[in-house]
Amino acid sequence: MIDLKKAKEEFMNYVSNYDDKESSIYRKIHHSIRVMELSREIAESLNLNEEEIKLATLIGLLHDIARFEQFKNYRTFSDYKSFDHGDMGVQILEKDNFIRKFIETDEYDEIIKTAIKNHNKFSIEEGLDENTLMFAKIIKDADKLDIFYEASELMLWHTDEEIKQVEEGIISENYINTFKKHECIFREKDQTKIDSIILVISFIFDTNFKYTFKYILDNNFVNKILDKFDYKVEKTQKQIELIEKIAYDYLNEKI
Numbered sequence: 001m002i003d004l005k006k007a008k009e010e011f012m013n014y015v016s017n018y019d020d021k022e023s024s025i026y027r028k029i030h031h032s033i034r035v036m037e038l039s040r041e042i043a044e045s046l047n048l049n050e051e052e053i054k055l056a057t058l059i060g061l062l063h064d065i066a067r068f069e070q071f072k073n074y075r076t077f078s079d080y081k082s083f084d085h086g087d088m089g090v091q092i093l094e095k096d097n098f099i100r101k102f103i104e105t106d107e108y109d110e111i112i113k114t115a116i117k118n119h120n121k122f123s124i125e126e127g128l129d130e131n132t133l134m135f136a137k138i139i140k141d142a143d144k145l146d147i148f149y150e151a152s153e154l155m156l157w158h159t160d161e162e163i164k165q166v167e168e169g170i171i172s173e174n175y176i177n178t179f180k181k182h183e184c185i186f187r188e189k190d191q192t193k194i195d196s197i198i199l200v201i202s203f204i205f206d207t208n209f210k211y212t213f214k215y216i217l218d219n220n221f222v223n224k225i226l227d228k229f230d231y232k233v234e235k236t237q238k239q240i241e242l243i244e245k246i247a248y249d250y251l252n253e254k255i
């Protein structure tokens, strides 16, 4: 049996090595705990058995385990500027069998590591068995839900200068075109602030489960994220309206 109480204690023990007075560290601790809960909710919605629900919940807790070393050593959460935090998460769990602190049995190790490795990739690797793929999808959905939460409820990217960049910005043609095709946008290296927001909204096209679509709608995440800004350029105002319409039509179709 998976002991989630013990796993959470071990997690809190691990993160106590990092300074939670740093807002970035604090944020990732709480992100991990929220994603743990969201993973459990998604797993329950899929009518999985108790052990499977606990496994999904544990993956949610551990998926960002590499974020703490990443911020400590590089002062960034950008994988481009540091390391791939999915791959590094697997390495951290493998080192000295650290994973055993969180789960006694080793029978789920491959599922846990594969889900964590894939959670931050643009697409999940090919050739996974159905069961592993399901756990990989659950963590992707749960993580996205919390990204939407953070983007709509917490003021993330937003220094005054960045707000100005969004409000005076023009959305790139290729970002809009990808969005219109109902596809998740692939991040360009030097994306603008306004494009980064459109990219987050495009995560709805990389979402898997009914529960997740419903959660996005119930929380009105799309409007909350987009309506934070007072867009100055007329063309952008029209594009934002279009994006909202495409997003809500898509989400409503999925529930």
Ligand SMILES: [Fe+2]
Pocket (backbone or CB within 6 Å): 063, 064, 085, 119, 120, 143
């Ligand atoms: Fe992550």
